[in-house]
Amino acid sequence: MRIACPELWGVMGRLVNMVNRHIISLVFNAHLPYVCGAPDAGEGERWFFEALSETYLPLLAVFDRLEGGYIPFRLGLSVSPTLCHMLRDERLQQKFLEYTDKQIEFGLRELERTEGRKEQQNLAKMYYDRAVDQRIAFTERYEGDILKVFDHYQRKGKLELLATGATHPFLPFLAPYPEAIQAQMEVSIAFYRRHFGKNPQGFWLPELGWTPELETWLRAYNFGYTVVEPHGLVFGKPFASRGTFFPVKTPGGIFILARNYYAGEMVSLMAGEEVYRDNDRDAGYELGVRQLGPFLGSGGIRTPTGFKYWNSASGRGEQPVYDPQKAAEKAVEHARLFLENQSARLSEAAKYMEGPPISLCAFEADEFGRFWYEGPRFIEALFRLSAGYREIQFMTPAEYLFKQDSATFQTVIPELSSRGSNGYAEMWLDSSNDWMYRHLIRSLDRMIELAERFPDDTGLKERALNQAAREILLAAASDWPKILYTGDSVEYARLQIEEALRNFTTIYEALGSNYISTEWLTNLEKRHNIFPHINYRVFRRKR
Numbered sequence: 001m002r003i004a005c006p007e008l009w010g011v012m013g014r015l016v017n018m019v020n021r022h023i024i025s026l027v028f029n030a031h032l033p034y035v036c037g038a039p040d041a042g043e044g045e046r047w048f049f050e051a052l053s054e055t056y057l058p059l060l061a062v063f064d065r066l067e068g069g070y071i072p073f074r075l076g077l078s079v080s081p082t083l084c085h086m087l088r089d090e091r092l093q094q095k096f097l098e099y100t101d102k103q104i105e106f107g108l109r110e111l112e113r114t115e116g117r118k119e120q121q122n123l124a125k126m127y128y129d130r131a132v133d134q135r136i137a138f139t140e141r142y143e144g145d146i147l148k149v150f151d152h153y154q155r156k157g158k159l160e161l162l163a164t165g166a167t168h169p170f171l172p173f174l175a176p177y178p179e180a181i182q183a184q185m186e187v188s189i190a191f192y193r194r195h196f197g198k199n200p201q202g203f204w205l206p207e208l209g210w211t212p213e214l215e216t217w218l219r220a221y222n223f224g225y226t227v228v229e230p231h232g233l234v235f236g237k238p239f240a241s242r243g244t245f246f247p248v249k250t251p252g253g254i255f256i257l258a259r260n261y262y263a264g265e266m267v268s269l270m271a272g273e274e275v276y277r278d279n280d281r282d283a284g285y286e287l288g289v290r291q292l293g294p295f296l297g298s299g300g301i302r303t304p305t306g307f308k309y310w311n312s313a314s315g316r317g318e319q320p321v322y323d324p325q326k327a328a329e330k331a332v333e334h335a336r337l338f339l340e341n342q343s344a345r346l347s348e349a350a351k352y353m354e355g356p357p358i359s360l361c362a363f364e365a366d367e368f369g370r371f372w373y374e375g376p377r378f379i380e381a382l383f384r385l386s387a388g389y390r391e392i393q394f395m396t397p398a399e400y401l402f403k404q405d406s407a408t409f410q411t412v413i414p415e416l417s418s419r420g421s422n423g424y425a426e427m428w429l430d431s432s433n434d435w436m437y438r439h440l441i442r443s444l445d446r447m448i449e450l451a452e453r454f455p456d457d458t459g460l461k462e463r464a465l466n467q468a469a470r471e472i473l474l475a476a477a478s479d480w481p482k483i484l485y486t487g488d489s490v491e492y493a494r495l496q497i498e499e500a501l502r503n504f505t506t507i508y509e510a511l512g513s514n515y516i517s518t519e520w521l522t523n524l525e526k527r528h529n530i531f532p533h534i535n536y537r538v539f540r541r542k543r
Contacts, residue, residue: 021393022346023358023400024339024386025257026379027076027227028365029204030056031168033479033496034082034530035092043492046303048086049099052146053306055369056087057134058376060142060149063158066383073383074394077365078162078204079150081191082477085530087146088195097139102294103131106305109293110283119321120309126324127307151196160396163192163200163223166531170428170478172211172416173437179448181214183473183538185221187531194533201398202226207478208259208362209418209425215250225255225401227362232417233258240412245349245357247401248412255401256414263361266341270334271372274313277322279371283307308373331374335381343392355408358400420482433481439501440475446508447472451539454511463525464516465536468507470528472539475500503528 032051035044066073086092107128114121142149153159165171166187174180192200203223205214210228218226230244233256240248244258284295284305295305311322342359349357368375386392395403420427429437447468454465475497483493503524510516 021356022343022391023356024342024346024392024394025074025076025358025360025397025400026382026394027078027162027204027360027362027397028368029078029080029164029362030083030365031078031080031164031206032083032086033477034167034474034528035086043489044496045092045095048092049096050304050306051366051370052087052096052138053100053103053131053134054373055366055376056146057137058369059365059379060146061137062376062380063149063153066380067156067158069384071383071387072394073158074160074396074399075158076160076162076202076396076398077150078164078202079147080164080168080206081166081188082168082530084147084191084195089529093144097135100131100135100138103306104128104135105294106292106307107131109291110307113287113291119323123309123322123324124307131306147195154196160202160398161192161196161200162202162204163188164204165206166191167473167477168206168479169473169476170207170209170418170425170481171205171214172209172418172425173428174444174476175211175213177441177444177448178217179451179539179541180444180476181217182542183469184476185217186538187473187534189221190533191531207419207428207482209428209478210414211416212413215252215254215413218254219252223254225257225397227257227259227360227397228414229417229419229423230258230261231423232414233412235415235417236412237415238410238412241410242353242357243349245346245359246353246355247358247404247409248414249406249409250413251411255406255409256412257358257360257397257401259362260342260359262345263338263342263359264363266338267361267363267367267378270338270378271367271375272312273330273334274311274320275323275326275330276312277308277324277327277373278310278312279308279373281308281310283309327374328377331377332381332385335378335385338378339382339385339389339392343389355404358395360397421485427485428478428481430485432487433484436481436484436497439497440472443472443475443501443504443508447504447536447539448541450508450511451536452541455537455540460516460518460521461511462536464507464511464521466534467521467525467528468504468511469534469536469539470531471500471504471507474528474530475504500528 032048035048107124110124111121114124138144150159150161154161165184169184171181201224203218203226205226208229210232233240233244248256282304284292284302289296295303297303309322311320313320346357346359368379386394417423418425450465450468480493480497483489
């Protein structure tokens with residue numbers, strides 16, 4: 001009798017270990033658009049400060065507590081190169097500390113103002129203590145290097161870091177311009193290697209925008225898998241016979257996992273519970289001008305403080321004070337309901353398929369903290385509760401895929417799909433933002449032309465060409481058309497698009513006339529200093 005090879009026994013052992021286990025995979029996309037750095041903290045910088053103080057630092061605190069309590073946890077995290085750059089930018093780090101110092105100063109004022117109102121004063125003290133603790137954690141525990149902490153948890157097998165496009169563009173719209181996709185991926189991979197010292201396995205599609213043409217690029221750059229919206233898989237060719245709870249593979253061998261739509265809807269409904277904090281009501285817009293102190297901007301402009309005293313029931317015109325203890329208890333209850341719901345769905349799905357199904361719960365990282373204050377506590381409760389459920393196991397996407405027999409995967413080409421309204425790219429192309437694409441496409445053509453026309457230039461001309469590449473990458477970010485579509489911060493988004501395209505056009509015309517202002521270029525390099533090691537030749541056509 002022949003003995004099976006050791007490799008086969010290894011695969012069989014891994015599969016046996018997963019029998020009757022309900023596999024849940026959490027994947028977060030951590031991304032913010034590039035902040036250009038005006039002398040005064042603008043709207044974009046405020047987004048960065050809020051995300052760092054309300055999402056990234058609280059999530060790291062969750063990881064620290066879980067590790068300290070020997071609670072197992074696994075999740076995937078896509079960190080965009082634009083966010084990576086901002087997290088390492090010394091000027092932004094200093095401005096974040098100044099923002100935190102403002103919160104500390106404002107907290108002392110609030111402790112005096114709320115004297116005699118116990119509930120509000122307790123909240124003021126909570127926010128004051130939080131700001132102090134975060135300043136200490138950022139400067140001393142993490143030494144100002146959040147990416148180093150992410151890498152620490154990746155090396156310990158707790159996090160799986162995914163790559164994404166260099167400036168988080170909506171890739172289906174770049175498909176007719178292969179040089180643009182090539183540039184986005186090559187710059188991103190180089191950035192990932194420089195920060196994390198290894199090649200990424202997974203690729204997060206910005207805005208989950210998928211089109212079949214992307215398969216060629218994912219394969220060319222050696223990515224193993226990606227995530228799509230469930231309807232992209234359901235309407236794929238051919239139909240995904242095992243639904244959205246099991247991976248498929250493309251003809252080129254790229255593994256495709258589908259986001260669990262109902263998990264996302266469930267979290268959205270939970271986050272709207274009245275007991276949770278109302279994130280829209282901030283003391284910066286409710287107190288008198290004289291009471292705002294450090295948060296009164298130049299010209300008497302009000303700015304948010306992070307001090308929020310009301311729960312979500314206040315939207316009905318009532319004034320119920322936020323109770324953090326009740327909100328924390330509700331977050332734990334919701335975590336239990338979430339696990340039970342996912343377990344029940346996976347049990348039902350397992351009846352109709354071979355192999356262990358997976359619930360891939362993909363979210364924007366900002367949904368936990370910045371937009372749902374109790375979100376990090378919910379995540380912590382998920383892992384703590386799951387430790388008591390023998391049938392539930394959290395895995396990263398790559399970990400799950402490694403434990404499967406890929407020969408059993410159905411070959412499917414997913415349909416064009418995206419996140420956002422109606423799920424077919426509407427958010428990134430409608431009457432609110434269509435004007436920008438004719439300018440972006442013309443500039444892409446010109447960038448490819450420049451890369452072909454000046455293949456071996458050095459010195460000042462090479463600096464100008466590299467800056468032109470930066471500007472065109474920044475103009476292609478998916479954030480700007482999305483903001484124009486939603487109607488929030490429209491002027492800010494329009495300014496970012498127009499400035500990047502104007503800078504590119506100035507460089508293009510300067511190269512055509514063979515005159516470049518060294519002073520102007522140097523100032524632009526200081527303001528838009530992202531991708532310091534970029535090589536404009538990433539836009540050259542492949543021979």
